[in-house]
Amino acid sequence: MKKENISDAVIRRLPRYYRHLNELCSRGVVRISSHSLGQEMSITASQIRQDFSCFGEFGQQGYGYNVEELKAEIGHILGVDNDHHLIMIGVGNLGHALLQNFPFSQCGFTVDAAFDVSPAVIGTAVNGVPICSMSELDTFIQSHSVDVVVLTIPQTVAQDTADHLISLGVKGFWNFTNIELSSQVPDVQFENIHFADSLLTLSYRIANR
């Protein structure tokens, strides 16, 4: 890693690069220049080179970038080759959908368990992930290393649940409730999927097109 402070704008572009490089790989493309990549992604070649140069020198003058190699580098930066451990809290429709379809392992995550209050699902498993009772949550966290908690619970209990988890040492949250979580505890990271915010921006754009 070269620079100390990478801006959020850069970080949020990395998964898109990674996605596109995966596609190039599967198309059998071996090398690509910042110019071609930029054209395909509607980004300037300058920005691409600037972005990459935050993390190292991955190209070669006169040649460009080796697709496979660059993909591996960016994957590494994003941590897809890590083995992060994750649990889910709340196995309703959405939690269920994620357990069933989301490629956690491709993102470097292992889902160790899911927790819910409903007796109907406790004791069952979804896609190999055991659904446990919320009463087992504290013990589980104390005896396992949990990097990220997926919050697919009702809004009403979201902040309280997060506070409790933070007090148990959890530092990463993937938050699907449409509220703004916060914490005074340093180093706690929230990543939010705000469905409603997303749809409202679309609503704005279709009305002001």
Next chain:
Amino acid sequence: MKKENISDAVIRRLPRYYRHLNELCSRGVVRISSHSLGQEMSITASQIRQDFSCFGEFGQQGYGYNVEELKAEIGHILGVDNDHHLIMIGVGNLGHALLQNFPFSQCGFTVDAAFDVSPAVIGTAVNGVPICSMSELDTFIQSHSVDVVVLTIPQTVAQDTADHLISLGVKGFWNFTNIELSSQVPDVQFENIHFADSLLTLSYRIANR
């Protein structure tokens, strides 16, 4: 509306303002200054006033903003008082979860129908929304006004489906597949929910904290 070109950065903050104002409303707060609002939301008062001033003059010197009124104004800008019509394509786990739990009507959307290929769900209804066969899709679109299509389908068919819908005149897409959709047709709007991109940025941050 005052200015012509509102930047994306501003537009993406609007739903957050709206959300916070709703909360203030339900807490019974009647008025608020840009300074207090900024403190609560961790935004500078300057930015708040700049953002609002893109759309009009909603405050009063010496007083601040009336919460209820400001909420209504921003809601109006975002179009929550519109009656947009929406259909969903793909009623798997995720589509099902959205139909069941997402407050479409609070965002100004009516869900008129959902479409799927699976005979198991065709003919049923989820939360009052009828699930139709994909074979009925073209006729439906031609006979109804459809502002937004929710794409909760497999990645593999996403771009083809989108292209087909665009040829039928659809201009708005709420895309849940983790691919970058695009179109040459002008005025077509894509709003993406890229779950994997989101989790990967979290992965980056927990590794580089």
Next chain:
DNA sequence: TAGATTGTTAATCGATTAACAATC
């Protein structure tokens, strides 16, 4: 009236783009 707070203009800061020497 005096104090508070707006909307807006000006200043600053950061991010994007352009230019170019280095070099494969």
Next chain:
DNA sequence: TAGATTGTTAATCGATTAACAATC
């Protein structure tokens, strides 16, 4: 070697913050 393309420095552009006159 000549052409292509990098990584990086400099220039530009846009977004955020600060300042302040207007005024409730």
